[in-house]
Amino acid sequence: MKGKSGGKDFCGFALPGMFCFFAVVIIPFLYGVYLTLTDWNGVSSVKNFVWFDNFASVLKDTQFWSSLLLTFKYVIFVVVIVNVLAFGIAYLLTRGIKGQNFFRAGFFTPNLIGGLVLGYIWQFVFSRVFVGVGEATGWSLFEISWLSDPSLAFAALVLVSVWQLSGYMILIYVAGFMGLNQDVMEAASIDGATGWVKLKSIILPLMMSSITICLFLTLSRAFMVYDVNLSLTAGAPYGTTEMAAMHVYEKAFTSRQFGVGQAEALILFVIVAIISGIQVYITKRQEVEA
Secondary structure, eight states: OHHHHHHHHHHHHHHHHHHHHHHIIIHHHHHHHHHTBBOOOOOOOOBBBBBTTHHHHHHHOOOHHHHHHHHHHHHHHHHHHHHHHHHHHHTTTTTOOOTTTHHHHHHGGGGOHHHHHHHHHHHIIIIIIHHHHHHHOOOGGSSOOGSSSSHHHHHHHHHHHHHHHHHHHHHHHHHHHHHHOOOHHHHHHHTOOOOTHHIIIIIIIHTTHHHHHHHHHHHHHHOOHHHHHHHTTTSTTTTOOOOOOHHHHHIIIIIIIHHHHHHHHHHHHHHHHHHHHHOOOOOHHOOOOO
């Protein structure tokens, strides 16, 4: 009877989730792999096999590799700044300061705004507000729109992404700090551990589970950035801020080269999977139990 009951419970709870996972993730992924071997243009009902010609085209696509290199640069800046900033703010917001719950909610708010809307809001800020400040103060940094200069446009992308992602990571780090074993913390204080020594030897090792999650989330979201890239810069000026995900979309849906676009998407997926897997493996090994 228990066996039958367990089987019914499995079918009732697990099968719907498995069906949705296969329908939304696995089947589209396998279909995408199939498209990498064809010359489909997204419209034609005929899909001719070209086998690995699409991957050969990817190797010759200098724009894709340039966008991928820019994405790596973007990921490094976003991951480092977001996690350092979120960790520091979370540390302050768990020290018992007045109004810390209000600040936690405030920092999380940007994460609730969709990437497209967020990009358009900040486009107005960079193009109108910053320029107005520059005209009023004479500060050269704000005299022109950041979005019209390649280096400043890249900095604008990083700034907006950090502003959006930090709040979510702050909540995860706050949960990690609140879950620290206070007996261990008190014992460390009694033994004379203070300041940097306490942070390095006690807090960081105990926070590694939160760090693992935050690094994984920021890595994956930064590599796959598209909505903010589209609405904030759309690759401008002159394609100098076009990230890999945007290039893949343009290749598939604008240039109508679905096979090449899928091949580039598959390469991007493999790169992100490998880097994320290595990151999780390394940080998981650093985790300790209180």
